[in-house]
Amino acid sequence: MTAAPLLSTRGLSKHFDGLQAVRDVDLDLAPGEVRALIGPNGAGKTTLVGMICGRIAPSAGRVTFDGADITALPAHKRIGLGMAYTFQITSVFPALPVRENLALAARRRLKGAAVQEAVRHALTRVGLPPDSAEQAAGNLSYGHQRLLELAMGLVQAPRLLILDEPTQGLSDSEIDGFKALIGELKGATTILLIEHNMSVVMDVADRVTVLNGGAVLAEGTPAEIHENAAVQAAYLGTG
Amino acid sequence: MELGPYILLASLEGAVTAAVLALTAVGLALVFGVMRVVNIAHGEFFMLGAVIAWWVAQTVGGHPAIGFAAALVIAPLAVGAIAAAADMTILKRLDYDPERTIVATIGLLYILQQLTLMTYGPEARPVEAPFNQRIALPWIEHGDTGWQVIWPWGLGTTSYKLAVIGAAGVVLAGVWLMMARSRLGLVMRATQADRDMALAFGIPVERVYALVFGIGAALAALAAVLIVPIQQAHYLMGADPLLLSFIVVIIGGLGSLPGTVLAAVLIGLSDGIISVFFSPTLAKIIATLLVALVLVFRPEGLFGTRRT
Amino acid sequence: MSHETRRILALHGGLLVLLLGLQFVLPAYHHGNLARIMVLASYAIGYNILFGYTGLLSLGHALFFAAGMYGMGLTIQHAGFSPAPALLAGLLAGVAVSAGLAVLALRTSGVAFMIVTLMFAQAGYLSILYFGEYTRGDEGFVIQTTQRMLWGIDLSDPTNRYLAALLLFSVCLGLSLWLVRAPFGRVLVAIRENEERVRMLGYDTHAHKLGAMIVSGTISALAGAVYGLLFGYAGASFASVQYSIFPLLWVLLGGAGTVLGPFLGTLFMFYLIDLSSGLTTAYMLIAGVALVVLTLFAPQGLAGELRRRLWGWLP
Numbered sequence: 001m002t003a004a005p006l007l008s009t010r011g012l013s014k015h016f017d018g019l020q021a022v023r024d025v026d027l028d029l030a031p032g033e034v035r036a037l038i039g040p041n042g043a044g045k046t047t048l049v050g051m052i053c054g055r056i057a058p059s060a061g062r063v064t065f066d067g068a069d070i071t072a073l074p075a076h077k078r079i080g081l082g083m084a085y086t087f088q089i090t091s092v093f094p095a096l097p098v099r100e101n102l103a104l105a106a107r108r109r110l111k112g113a114a115v116q117e118a119v120r121h122a123l124t125r126v127g128l129p130p131d132s133a134e135q136a137a138g139n140l141s142y143g144h145q146r147l148l149e150l151a152m153g154l155v156q157a158p159r160l161l162i163l164d165e166p167t168q169g170l171s172d173s174e175i176d177g178f179k180a181l182i183g184e185l186k187g188a189t190t191i192l193l194i195e196h197n198m199s200v201v202m203d204v205a206d207r208v209t210v211l212n213g214g215a216v217l218a219e220g221t222p223a224e225i226h227e228n229a230a231v232q233a234a235y236l237g238t239g
Numbered sequence: 240m241e242l243g244p245y246i247l248l249a250s251l252e253g254a255v256t257a258a259v260l261a262l263t264a265v266g267l268a269l270v271f272g273v274m275r276v277v278n279i280a281h282g283e284f285f286m287l288g289a290v291i292a293w294w295v296a297q298t299v300g301g302h303p304a305i306g307f308a309a310a311l312v313i314a315p316l317a318v319g320a321i322a323a324a325a326d327m328t329i330l331k332r333l334d335y336d337p338e339r340t341i342v343a344t345i346g347l348l349y350i351l352q353q354l355t356l357m358t359y360g361p362e363a364r365p366v367e368a369p370f371n372q373r374i375a376l377p378w379i380e381h382g383d384t385g386w387q388v389i390w391p392w393g394l395g396t397t398s399y400k401l402a403v404i405g406a407a408g409v410v411l412a413g414v415w416l417m418m419a420r421s422r423l424g425l426v427m428r429a430t431q432a433d434r435d436m437a438l439a440f441g442i443p444v445e446r447v448y449a450l451v452f453g454i455g456a457a458l459a460a461l462a463a464v465l466i467v468p469i470q471q472a473h474y475l476m477g478a479d480p481l482l483l484s485f486i487v488v489i490i491g492g493l494g495s496l497p498g499t500v501l502a503a504v505l506i507g508l509s510d511g512i513i514s515v516f517f518s519p520t521l522a523k524i525i526a527t528l529l530v531a532l533v534l535v536f537r538p539e540g541l542f543g544t545r546r547t
Numbered sequence: 548m549s550h551e552t553r554r555i556l557a558l559h560g561g562l563l564v565l566l567l568g569l570q571f572v573l574p575a576y577h578h579g580n581l582a583r584i585m586v587l588a589s590y591a592i593g594y595n596i597l598f599g600y601t602g603l604l605s606l607g608h609a610l611f612f613a614a615g616m617y618g619m620g621l622t623i624q625h626a627g628f629s630p631a632p633a634l635l636a637g638l639l640a641g642v643a644v645s646a647g648l649a650v651l652a653l654r655t656s657g658v659a660f661m662i663v664t665l666m667f668a669q670a671g672y673l674s675i676l677y678f679g680e681y682t683r684g685d686e687g688f689v690i691q692t693t694q695r696m697l698w699g700i701d702l703s704d705p706t707n708r709y710l711a712a713l714l715l716f717s718v719c720l721g722l723s724l725w726l727v728r729a730p731f732g733r734v735l736v737a738i739r740e741n742e743e744r745v746r747m748l749g750y751d752t753h754a755h756k757l758g759a760m761i762v763s764g765t766i767s768a769l770a771g772a773v774y775g776l777l778f779g780y781a782g783a784s785f786a787s788v789q790y791s792i793f794p795l796l797w798v799l800l801g802g803a804g805t806v807l808g809p810f811l812g813t814l815f816m817f818y819l820i821d822l823s824s825g826l827t828t829a830y831m832l833i834a835g836v837a838l839v840v841l842t843l844f845a846p847q848g849l850a851g852e853l854r855r856r857l858w859g860w861l862p
Contacts, residue, residue, distance in 0.1 A: 053747070055592075055743075055747070063747060075746055075747060075750050076747075076750055076751050076752070077749075077751075079747060079748065079749030080749045085747050085748075087744075091741060091743065091744045091747075092741070092744070093737055093740040093741050093744065094740070095740055096736070096737070096740060100733070103733075104734070104737050104745070105748050107730050107733070107734075108748060108749045108750065111730075152748070156748070156749070173801060177852050277658050277661075277662070329839060329843065333842060333843065336606050337657060338657065338661070339656070339842050339846070341604075341606075341658065341661055342604075342795065342799070342842045343838065343839050343842045343843070345792060345835075345838055346834075346835045346836065346837070346838030346842070347833065347839060349831045349832060349834050349835025349836075349838070350835035350836060350839065351831060351835075352831070352833060352835075353829035353830075353831050353832035354829070354832065356829045357827060357829045357832070358827065359661045361828075362596050369556065380809035482669070485662070489662070502816055518677070520673055520676055520677045521677060523673050524670050524674060524677060526672050527666045527669045527670040527673065528666070528667075529666075530662070530666050531651070531662075531663045531666035531667050531670070532651075533668075534655055534659050534662060535636055535651050535652070535654050535655055535663060536654075536664050538655065538659060
């Protein structure tokens with residue numbers, strides 16, 4: 001890695017009342033990189049990512065973003081620095097129209113007419129039909145809600161986009177659209193995604209980090225990880 | 240009266256308050272513990288217990304002990320039934336949503352209170368105690384000839400008041416036994432721990448809830464029957480017990496029965512002693528601020544466990 | 548101006564014009580009632596900002612209403628203020644009290660928040676009784692007609708009083724309409740819907756809730772100050788639990804989270820209680836029944852149902 005990492009963690013750990021969820025994780029994300037975070041269920045992926053974006057306070061360790069130590073920074077300020085997070089369990093505003101869901105995400109950055117423009121742009125980018133804008137978000141199909149979740153991340157024009165199982169519940173064509181979208185974003189946006197879908201990981205990730213029992217088991221290119229015996233032993237891939 | 244005997248007297252009076260308060264607060268704590276519901280109408284169940292006791296004593300007549308004994312049985316049952324009905328018609332339909340339940344119980348408070356006003360009227364009416372012997376109490380004083388036992392005039396209690404303390408103790412022990420040892424208590428604790436699992440095990444959660452709500456109200460009504468020979472029955476008498484029970488339950492730790500009893504003893508006794516030194520209004524101000532600040536800074540109360 | 552904005556302005560502006568017109572035609576009894584209703588509806592508007600829009604249920608708003616009333620009343624009574632500075636004193640008392648309460652109460656949420664606000668309001672009510680030497684406690688004190696001359700206008704005159712009430716209501720209505728359509732107000736609604744998500748979109752939700760509570764409390768205090776001034780009386784009953792329950796009831800009935808809801812609810816409930824207090828001293832029974840029925844069957848309230856079924860554009 002020649003450029004300084006955009007995101008770094010050192011010794012990041014979390015324990016809950018006797019259960020060690022995340023153990024001493026060191027991670028470095030280069031700017032523009034697409035990193036996939038994989039591992040069996042319960043490996044601590046969502047907890048790790050929660051500590052990075054500020055939802056969960058770490059028990060030990062440090063998080064650095066763009067050279068600055070953000071370990072003590074509250075979540076909303078980290079988002080303000082240029083992180084965006086999409087939830088594993090869809091978390092939109094179900095009673096509000098799709099349009100307003102996206103506008104809320106955009107308004108932190110933009111004002112006036114620029115908001116509506118960004119909303120329209122985000123809708124088309126993820127492949128949601130334009131007439132869904134007026135629908136209540138809760139009335140969308142599960143797959144479309146996942147896409148809305150993704151769009152809410154995109155409309156913030158983040159420097160680091162953290163996606164928690166973004167393709168879960170998507171149809172095959174929607175997954176293809178997702179892969180194409182990641183391809184467009186990479187380089188300008190750094191992406192960290194938790195994924196179970198191995199075909200997505202193989203196709204979009206630059207590097208893969210494997211987590212098992214809260215600790216980093218292996219790290220490398222998708223091809224290296226695919227061949228890694230320890231990874232295969234710990235976790236039978238689905239791809 | 241000297242300060243020493245005066246404090247003893249205040250403590251005894253406080254003990255009676257504490258006994259009744261413990262019963263009332265345990266009723267509130269039980270409902271919150273098992274159902275996770277805050278019942279703002281709890282004070283009105285207390286008031287109904289007193290009013291129904293008066294009505295029963297009136298109707299039964301004869302020696303006061305008979306009327307009182309009848310009231311002791313009938314009032315808690317009647318109030319418990321009313322509460323269970325309210326749970327099944329109103330609270331169940333709200334799915335026990337915490338905020339909507341509070342609003343509904345506020346409505347219930349006004350309904351019960353105003354209906355009592357319309358039927359029983361605005362007057363305060365007494366109920367005669369079943370027995371009421373004065374008992375003088377001794378005090379030890381250091382006089383010229385060494386330690387002496389004296390009987391200060393005015394230092395005494397009544398057999399009834401002692402009986403109230405005893406009765407409350409017995410009922411509380413009964414509640415504890417029920418919760419800890421009986422099958423019903425087990426079912427209640429299971430429902431409290433995990434409602435969905437309880438449902439999956441075939442426990443009729445909705446009926447348990449109605450029963451718990453009824454028992455909580457019945458305990459308050461019972462407390463009121465015990466206190467009504469000392470205090471009179473009045474349609475607005477529910478406000479103070481409500482506030483005090485809240486204070487007790489919050490300070491004792493929501494959902495902790497031993498903590499509730501301990502807090503009731505603490506607050507009942509100190510209420511008696513504080514009223515000796517401060518005006519009742521100031522004492523109430525301090526009490527309400529205390530509850531608020533405990534909730535703000537130490538929400539698990541003094542004895543509850545912190546939820547992570 | 549978009550079509551939707553024009554419709555909204557027409558509807559809300561139309562209400563204000565209607566109220567102005569009624570000034571000239573209403574018989575004295577209803578004229579006085581409507582003046583009261585408009586001031587109380589302003590209180591309800593303040594409450595709605597916290598409850599209907601931000602989703603925080605306070606059971607202690609009487610504290611703010613009374614802070615305004617006594618801030619105004621005490622400065623007139625004991626410091627010889629004239630009405631305009633006295634109103635300002637009431638307003639500032641509202642800002643101070645709501646800021647203080649917000650800092651403490653917002654450390655809690657849900658049921659605890661409701662109880663904390665209830666407790667502080669109770670402490671406030673009891674304090675008014677305790678310091679009866681200055682506040683005249685439960686009895687309250689009358690603000691003389693001579694003390695209620697605002698810039699040469701006699702506020703005890705029914706017409707002036709009605710117009711002053713209408714002015715207050717118009718300001719509060721306009722303010723709430725602007726607020727809920729502005730970015731700040733939109734975030735409040737989002738916090739009500741899904742606070743965690745709002746936090747993860749980069750908004751300081753605590754600061755927003757603080758702001759909402761201060762705005763809500765200040766509007767309520769202003770309504771309290773104006774009420775005391777227009778009707779010439781300040782009393783402890785306005786700080787009691789009942790006056791914390793009333794705005795909840797009015798807003799629930801009229802439609803929480805709508806701009807017109809508070810007015811509709813106050814109007815209906817006022818007349819409902821007015822009618823029933825003619826029949827029995829137990830008129831609060833109506834309030835109790837209304838609360839239960841509303842929570843069970845119509846949590847959206849009048850304007851809320853209207854918005855849900857017919858006019859989705861209603862703010």
